[in-house]
Amino acid sequence: MSEDMFSQVKSSTNIQINKQRLLYVQDITTLLFGLGSGILQLESLQGFAMFFIGFCFINLLYIGILCKFQPVKYYVNPLQEIFMDNFVRELTGYVMSWTFSYAIVG
Amino acid sequence: MSILSKVLFGVGIIQLLHAGFSSYEFHQLLKSSTNINESSNEQKLYQLPNDIKLEVFISLAILTVSIFLSFNKLKYYPINNKNDEIITEGEYLSNIQMSKASNVDNLVGSDPTGYITYLPNMVDIQAKRKEVAEYLKTI
Structure with a gap:
């Protein structure tokens, strides 16, 4: 194995720790954004638009503040891991809290 | 937090x-x-x-x-901490490059492969016994 290949070895423990931190931020913020959109009584596309804007905004903040604009140092494939891997999970959590607060308030 | x-x-x-x-x-x-x-x-x-x-x-x-x-910069307490010093690299997340990740272990004094290297079969028992005997003499 050449020296260059050794330099590409990744620490699986640190990869898992970073993923857990990202997941915590995304989980809690999407649930709160869902509550907010339910209180605002957003419907159909407006609600989903709020999710997309909020999700992208939070991810960009995460990259800026916690990753210090260098996500490559902390994630193997930053675009996929930050924006795509948890997308469906966060969308379902968002819809759950959105409909919950929508039904209570409305 | x-x-x-x-x-x-x-x-x-x-x-x-x-x-x-x-x-x-x-x-x-x-x-x-x-x-x-x-x-x-x-x-x-x-x-x-x-x-x-x-x-x-x-x-x-x-x-x-x-x-x-709620995220604080990562801090590490060295194992042999005599001066109550806290090590920090000023980062919120852990670097995934193995060469950088092992820096923290070295600074802290942790052996990530300790669960193997300290197995009874891997330890030089004779040397350890001698070390303990010398230690007991100093008490």
Whole structure:
């Protein structure tokens, strides 16, 4: 194995720790954004638009503040891991809290 | 989680609940005072007041700030900590490059392969016995 290949070895423990931190931020913020959109009584596309804007905004903040604009140092494939891997999970959590607060308030 | 983060989180949650309650009251009032058969133009007049909308957005902003403030820079306590020193690399996340990740282990004095290298079969028992005997003599 050449020296260059050794330099590409990744620490699986640190990869898992970073993923857990990202997941915590995304989980809690999407649930709160869902509550907010339910209180605002957003419907159909407006609600989903709020999710997309909020999700992208939070991810960009995460990259800026916690990753210090260098996500490559902390994630193997930053675009996929930050924006795509948890997308469906966060969308379902968002819809759950959105409909919950929508039904209570409305 | 720092105290500032906890305070901001509390303020944000209370503000969000207050906005929710205001929105609930508004919709209850709307239900009791409007006719279902009203035209859509008239119904548009009864949108959620701007102050409630603003309250929701501000509370979401405060909550987001509090969540990001809850992250502290990673700190490590060395195993042989004689001077009560705390090691920090000034980062919020752990570097995934193995060459960088092992830096922390070296600084802290931790052996990541210790669960193998300290197995009884891997340890030089004779040397350890000699070491213990010398230690006991010094007491």
